[in-house]
Amino acid sequence: MFSSSLSLFATIGILIASAHAETHTVVFDNRCGFGTPTLIQGPRVLGTGNGPFHINGPLTGAIAYLQTGKCGFNGEGCTLVETTLKNPTCPGCGSSTDISLIPPHSFSVTSGFGYFNGCDKAGADCTNANCPTAFHKPSDTFVQIPCQADNLSFSLFSDLDRSG
Template identity: 45%
Template sequence: MFAKTLALFAGAALVAAESHTISFNNRCGKGEPVVFQNFQQLNSGGGSYTFNGPAPAVIAYLQDGSCGASGENCSLMELTLINGGVSSADVSLIPPHTYSTPVGFAYNNGCDGQGKTCASADCAEAFHVTDDYGAQVQCTANDVNLQITFC
């Protein structure tokens, strides 16, 4: 019984230790990078944000005053960062999202340097329609982080 209880607590500690950070490099000289999940902004002042656990269904974009609350009318990053599964990130230009600024991303702390950059409205590296699956970059490393660069 003691061994089972100890194993349960050890497993819980491993789950609780999961961590992912989204950081930004805003080279545009304007705007504020934002992170949203479940329609709530998570970061303030354009700073990085750390999830203490999995980070499913997250969006990020450069709020320059022209973006809607869900990134409408702007270049949008979509991402899920998770241990024990597949993390995924992509740039979405699927309407109502449109190209507004160059954006790129790269994983670090695992899958280092893997990512994509979208530098024009017709970039092949972004989702333009829902089945542009080649736009996704996946990673299976635990505690992977993401660096997002604007401009």
């Protein structure tokens, strides 16, 4: 009786844990007709736009950009999107995403992002080198787009430079 009750509680615990497991998805939408959407976390390439990238657990300190052949491994010389996707464990400590043009990053193609499955329609896009929605210097923290939703996902897009 004791072992069957213990087994039942263990099974219930596993089901509850899996029902509340953290998961995030990154979708790439490359409208340029060239280049490779690239998602990197530290030294690892996580995705290259061949379908959505899914992760079970938080995605912290990731960067994304359209590799046009002119970008360095960490997006140097290109428009960069920086993100942390994580379920909040306290007020204000959930997900945050931004666009960066802080040197050595620079405008390369129109780029942007938008959240979905939470904070829908929140995001930013950058259509030229002077875009006000991007970091140009480290103190531009007002451009960060936070979201406090669980299991948040987002879409990254790149488009042809329409700035002229």
